[in-house]
Amino acid sequence: MxxxxxxxxxxxxxxxxxxxxxxxxxxxxYPKLVTFTAQQDHDNMMQQLGIKKLRPGPSGDATAPNHANYDETVANPCPQLPDILTTKNGKKVTTPESWWNQRRPELAADIEKELYGSIPENVPKVNWTVKITDREFIGRTPAIVKQVTGHVDNNAYPLINVDINMIVVLPTNVKGPVPVLMMFGLPSFPAPAQxxxxxxxxxxxxxxxxxxxxxxxxxxxxxxYPVYNPITRLAGPNFFALPAIENLSPTEQLLAAGWGYATIDPNSIQADNGAGLTRGIIGLVNKGQPRKPNDWGSLRAWAWGAARGLDYLETDTMVDAKKVGIEGVSRYGKAALVTLAFEQRFAVGLIGSSGKGGATLERRVFGEAVESLTGTGEYHWMAGNYLKYGTEESSFGKKTGCDLSVDSHELIALCAPRLTFISYGIPEKGDAKWLDQAGSYMATVAAGSVFKLLGVKDIGVSNDYMKEKMPPVLTDMLDGELAWRQHDGGHTDAPNFKFFIPWASKFLKYNKAQ
Structure with missing residues (x-):
């Protein structure tokens, strides 16, 4: 053998x-566990909403008849954004108190209703267990690595099991508790001890x-071959051959700066597809039944899971729980922004290439459109109500993104005054025009008025989102708690880490102590 x-x-x-x-x-x-395909679940939501026909999303193929628009002259069919600092009854918000007590709560409620859904009151508790603790050497930095699992109490509906998977990596060469950046992604041990x-x-x-x-x-x-051994040690770190600090991976840069990091698996919280909406945490709370229009989508579920991960970090004495950030790219960039907006214990966010459903204005018609997210491929990210804004025929008529009472500038504003870093790359390297970098810049400009109201700095320009133009690539707009930087790489935020870490450390007043 x-x-x-x-x-x-x-x-x-x-x-x-x-x-x-x-x-x-x-x-x-127990109620019978419903098993739908994504198409069946999508059809079910359309039926609940009284929708007969949705408009198809634009094609990324420039030669297709329904190709995406990239003409700025027609990209703003409804340029007037909802005023962040005017309440629903028309009152101007001029003080931080009126923001916190009136405007912010009503904005959060509308964003939940129309975009991402709300977290139910009966979400069960999560019990965290440390499965493995390992001591490793990652590049130049000694670290302790923990694999932790958050088991969601499923006694009320044991047909669905949810175990949140997270890896926590903390440097051991610094004094005192450290800040931690939680990242959406696939957790893995960086360099298992041998x-x-x-x-x-x-x-x-x-x-x-x-x-x-x-x-x-x-x-x-x-x-x-008497000296031969089938099991051999992996090559250890070669301190003489390690790359320069600026060329380290993002996680190695964090550790070198005295930060820890955690990687949390979104799919262990909620599947990234419509067929999974009767499973995961959404399905568990709904006892295996389809969503209602106000129910949360995957983005909000991932944000909830990140908050439960923060619950665990608050119990770790090596972590400064007041200095925990959230990071993600693309769909996980959307999730990171939603997390920062709604989970106020997070102190900082790095929002990478988030596009529509993230930092880009919903009502903009440039590249990715509302209709891109209302089709069967990505609708599960959002609340069921979001489908209304891609509707061509329904019991309530036709609606577009211009009919939304809220937009992404207000989502960014919910993050204020906490540290919010909006990051993009360039189309030439793969951060496609489809993401509408300019639409995200407009939203960032408009959101700045709330940061200023709350006594902190924004990106340093006026808040006239129609006048201000996106700056050249590699322009640092990092002087305030709201930050913007477009790097010259692709669909990643890795090139911005060497700017993000010192920026966040400065505002968090964190100095690595040996």
Whole structure:
């Protein structure tokens, strides 16, 4: 029997133990778990809303008949944005008190209703468990790495299980609790610690004995190569060959600056598809039934999961829980902005290339459109009510993004006065025009008035979003708590980390102490 076969047998054995446990749940005691395709779920929501026909989203193919618009002269069909600092009853907001007590709550309620949905009151609690603790050396930095799992209480509906997966990495070469940047992504151990040389000898001796037991003919091979060991150590860090600080990965830059980081898996909270809306945390709360129009979508569910991750970080004495940030790119950039807007315990956000549904104005018609998000591919990010704004025929008539009572400048404003860094790349490197970088800049400009009202700085221009033009690439607009920077890379925020970290550290008043 070959070595790979032995590994396969061992892996199958482990998998069998993990999955072959008998079910003791009497499903007849609970509402039947609905299983929809994304199309069926989408159709169900259209029926609930009385929608007969939605407009198709624009094509990214410039030669297609319904190609996306990239002409700025027609990109603003309704240029007048809802006034952030005017209440619904027409009263001007001139003090921080009126913002916090009246305007912000009504904006948050409308954004929940029309865009992202609201978190139900009966969301069950999450119990966090540290599964693995490992000590590693990541580049130049010694660190402690923890794999933690947040089990959502599913006693009320045990047919759905939700376990939030997160990896936490904290530097051990600094004094006192450290700031942490939580990032949406796939968690993994950065550089697993390895057994000592003496321990490796024991492992190899046992492994050789096991292999010979399965296949006695292997004894001849091992005797022929007596110094050979099947299990070898991974190459450790070479301090003389490590790249310069400015060329380190974003996570290594964080650790070098005395920050920790956490990576949280969005899909362990809620699936990134419409078929999953009767599963995950949304399905668990709804007991396996389809959403209602006001119910939360995946973006808000991911934000809820990030907040539960922060609950865990608040229990870790190595973490400064008052200095925890949230980061994401693309759809996770949308989620990071939603998280920062609604979860006020987060102190800072790095919002990467978020596009429509994120920092870009909804009512803009440039590249990605509202109709791009109301189709079956991405509607699950948003509340069901969002479909109304892609409607061509319905019981309530026709609606477009211009009919929205709220827009993304107000979402950004909900982050004030906390640190908010809006990041984009350039189309030439893959951060497509589809994302409408200019539309995000307009929203950032307009949101600045709230930052100023609350006594902090914005990006340093007027708040006239129709007059102010997006600055050249690589322009640093980092003097305030609201920041903007367009790097010269692609669909990533990695090139902006070397600007984000010192910017955030300055405003958080954090100095790495050896």
């Amino acid at each position: 070959k070595k790979n076969t032995v590994f396969l047998l061992l892996a199958v054995g482990v998998a069998t133990v993990a999955t072959a446990q008998p079910s003791t749940i009497d499903s007849s005691k 057994p000592s040389l003496a321990e490796m000898e024991k492992l190899n001796a046992a492994f050789k004995e096991m292999m010979i037991k399965y296949d006695p003919s292997l004894k001849i091979i091992f005797e022929k």
